[in-house]
Amino acid sequence: MYKDIVDFIKYIYPNQNPVPLHAPVFLGKEKEYLSDCIDTTYVSYIGKYVTQFEQKTAEFSGAKYAVAVVNGTAALQIALKLAGVNYGDEVITQPLTFVATANAIAHCGAKPVFVDVDPDTMGMSPEKLNDWLVNNTNYNQSTRQAINKSTNQPISAIVPMHTFGHPCRIDEIVEIANRFNIPVIEDAAESLGSYFRNKHTGTFGLAGILSYNGNKTITTGGGGMIITDNEEFARKAKHLTTTAKVPHKWEFIHDEIAYNYRLTNVNAAIGVAQMECIDILLKNKRETADLYRDFCHNNGIVFFKEPLNSSSNYWLNTIRLKDRKERDTYLSYTNDNGVITRPVWRLMNKLEMYKDCQTGNLDNSLMLEATLVNLPSGFRN
Ligand SMILES: Cc1ncc(COP(=O)(O)O)c(C=O)c1O
Known part of the structure; x- marks a missing residue:
């Protein structure tokens, strides 16, 4: 055999x-667009390709908004932060995933909780998620939060992952999450072009993220995207990933501690050409x-x-x-x-840094x- x-x-x-x-x-116009970046000198954070790449991704996925960032891990970190994940909180995800999923949670200062996957989707099991929430949390009516009974910390997000591009049972997961008032951020890093009930993965929860790492279906060398239907979420994602600079002709004013997580025009140029194919x-x-x-x-x-x-x-x-x-x-x-x-x-949960989760x-x-x-x-x- x-x-x-x-x-x-x-x-x-x-x-x-x-x-x-x-x-x-x-297969497409990657070289042409890269030459254009060099000829016009727009190789860094300014240039037309970032906007084009975002528009193409929104159009393709059916999400209302797409915000390009430096990689999928950063996209997930920012999406979690904007979903309200704070230092000390807990976030439910699956143990069968690439380490970036758990790392992005840890980058927010939160701790992952691992619930099992389904054997046929390899993604988070709605039954196991529901069981864990029912058995391990109390619902605080005044803060409207699910609180972990054993740690007293809020569960502030749920991150299912569409493993190897196969959609998980995302509609049931979102329904359970809604019952506990927990936002869902989908790790769709691997599932560009995958659909559940004819809707693109990453568009079921509050937001989703994509990765354009070199091994993915399309690549920008390195890159990521936050997709969402929520206008305010998208606006904040753009702001937070671009050093929170207040628009002004010449002044440098930044209104919060933020990140330099934007995608360069060079990376986005490759992305536009890849999306065309x-x-x-x-x-x-x-x-x-x-x-x-x-x-x-x-x-x-x-x-x-x-x-x-x-x-x-x-x-x-x-x-x-x-x-x-x-x-x-x-x-x-x-x-x-x-x-x-x-x-x-x-x-x-077998890795050294997450073994106590x-x-x-x-x-x-x-x-x-x-x-x-x-x-x-x-x-x-
Ligand atoms: C499931 C999953 N989540 C997150 C990421 C992180 O993406 P990136 O490598 O672009 O940071 C990847 C892939 O690399 C992934 O496979």
Whole structure:
């Protein structure tokens, strides 16, 4: 079975040795727009591409507003801050995620609480979220906050993540969060082009964030975006990520302690060119997923299909093996034979800095951590 899948991957990705997990691809006007930045000298924070990139992202995602920032981690930190996450608060997220999700919470001075994921979406489980909130919080009627019974701290946000581009059951999560009056910030870093019930991921909660890191569906080299339908939230996000400068022809007046988190015109120029090719990129990814699905079906391998009611971007194609031993044998065979594969992240609650955080029952996350493998999923020529 191991040799068959290696041969198959080399067949669908010919002339690449080793076959990378997900390499960037530049099919459009990236060079032209970059030259324009240099020719006009607009390489830094001023220039037309940032606004164009924001407009294209809003249009594509259906969000009313999009604010470009330096990376996805910063986008999440600012979105959480604007959602009202304060020093000492607690924020619920999933343990099966990239470390940036938990780090952004910690950057706000808050502590993550980890609740389990669903085995079929790999994203936060609405049932487990509800159970945790019901069993571990009291609702304070006067402050309208869910308070953690054991720490006495407020739960000030919930951050579900759309793992490997597969939408989680976000409508149920938002409904539960609303009952407890907790804002939802979606970590949609991996799910540009993924939809739940025909609505783009990242647009269900108060705000969502996207990442344009080099391994994502589209890249700006490094970059991120905050998307929201809330005008005031978007205005504040722009202000807070641009050193809170009060607009004036020549005076330097800043009205709060803020951040220099803006995206440069150079990065945004790449982003505009990439967005112009997004349909081609997504179509190619879906065709790759179809090839993997058929191969896995014919070879008795469990392949992760897009969940119910969803259209996934299939950012990273994923298979599930029998157990950790089989996973490790598989990882070692493929990586030794010219095909880059990787396991899922070590669970957040097992990392040194988050090992004392509160968790719910994490059975599904533990099972997935031990058995998932990502397959090469970049653009196929
Ligand atoms: C789930 C998740 N959250 C957040 C991030 C952070 O994005 P960035 O690398 O742009 O800071 C990433 C990706 O890198 C991610 O996969």
